[in-house]
Amino acid sequence: MTSTMRIARLHEINQPMQIDELPIPDPRPTDVLVQVKACNVVPNLNNVLATYSEWFPYLPLPKLPAVFGLDSAGVVAVGSQVTDVAVGDRVYVNPGISCGGCRACRQGQDQNCDRYTFMGYFSFGADGQQIFDAYPYGGLGEYLTAPQRNLVTLPDSVSFEEAARFGYLGTGYSALRKAGVGPGSTVLIDGISGTLGLGTCLCALALGATRIFGTGRNADLLDDVRAIAPDRIHVLPAGHAELNTWVRQHNDGDGVDAVIDSLGPGAPAESFLDAITTLRRGGVAVDIGGMMERPALDMFSLMCSQISVLGSLWFSTAEAQDMADLAGAGVLDLSVFEHHTFPLDKINEALADLPARHGGFSNFISVP
Numbered sequence: 001m002t003s004t005m006r007i008a009r010l011h012e013i014n015q016p017m018q019i020d021e022l023p024i025p026d027p028r029p030t031d032v033l034v035q036v037k038a039c040n041v042v043p044n045l046n047n048v049l050a051t052y053s054e055w056f057p058y059l060p061l062p063k064l065p066a067v068f069g070l071d072s073a074g075v076v077a078v079g080s081q082v083t084d085v086a087v088g089d090r091v092y093v094n095p096g097i098s099c100g101g102c103r104a105c106r107q108g109q110d111q112n113c114d115r116y117t118f119m120g121y122f123s124f125g126a127d128g129q130q131i132f133d134a135y136p137y138g139g140l141g142e143y144l145t146a147p148q149r150n151l152v153t154l155p156d157s158v159s160f161e162e163a164a165r166f167g168y169l170g171t172g173y174s175a176l177r178k179a180g181v182g183p184g185s186t187v188l189i190d191g192i193s194g195t196l197g198l199g200t201c202l203c204a205l206a207l208g209a210t211r212i213f214g215t216g217r218n219a220d221l222l223d224d225v226r227a228i229a230p231d232r233i234h235v236l237p238a239g240h241a242e243l244n245t246w247v248r249q250h251n252d253g254d255g256v257d258a259v260i261d262s263l264g265p266g267a268p269a270e271s272f273l274d275a276i277t278t279l280r281r282g283g284v285a286v287d288i289g290g291m292m293e294r295p296a297l298d299m300f301s302l303m304c305s306q307i308s309v310l311g312s313l314w315f316s317t318a319e320a321q322d323m324a325d326l327a328g329a330g331v332l333d334l335s336v337f338e339h340h341t342f343p344l345d346k347i348n349e350a351l352a353d354l355p356a357r358h359g360g361f362s363n364f365i366s367v368p
């Protein structure tokens, strides 16, 4: 094995990343070294990098120079006191790192850790830099280090490109689990044709939801989503009908069990308020898209109808393993993704000019 690796690093805001040559890191005994085979280039990365200082007060970014790359899959190269994966194992690396010692971490609630941090992206806590210092490598490089407990073992039938999509998929999976979606459930997914929405739809199919309702802006894209399972998926282009009436017309007059709102930060609050009108009594609405506008919730009717509204961030590594196993068993079908790969050396060109997106079907992957 050579002793150095190529890695893309951002040295200055609003400047291209540089491909640097750094020593291959030596993992701590309970960590692993992963040789990266695929890293997702999330559509949002450009926005975050372009507005670095604006994000900082809310979601602290790593000190520069920094390595980005959120969702990585690869092969375990080294792990000296590591017990549950072996050299050569194919893995997805959950980039969500928690401190491991606080009350939330000890309860197995990693995402509730005050230091919860996405290596290769941003943190959710003021002390996130400590985690960036401990795990400084994102997926835009040839190697990264990670705690053993953040690894998801990949079934042979799940490709590295598919696994590099697990972040968006897992976010939908966890939201569906929190909403209690299972066999026979009915779900409305707001923004079903986007990156988060499509992943949520695939997971809802895998979990046994029998009716999935989806909204979106682009009617052609919605038709492509519906074609995945025409007997189970119903789609409505935004503004084509009154949402609550349309859902009940196609759901035996009933409201849905769950709403998963996967519209992005710029979505109007009104769309969320419309979506929750489709819930049955006792239904659960989960936001995963991170709308920034503040919906004026009618707490009186939520109380009377026992409606729950939840925020859900990412997923646990255990949930990601369940999802990987569902994909390995063929229950979760990942074949709809269209992978666009480009070499790490071309990261700046790729970020500046990603190919035209086919909604959430497109999957942009950097290959070191």
Ligand SMILES: [Zn+2]
Residues within 6 Å of the ligand: 098, 099, 100, 101, 102, 103, 104, 105, 113, 114, 115
């Ligand atoms: Zn913690």
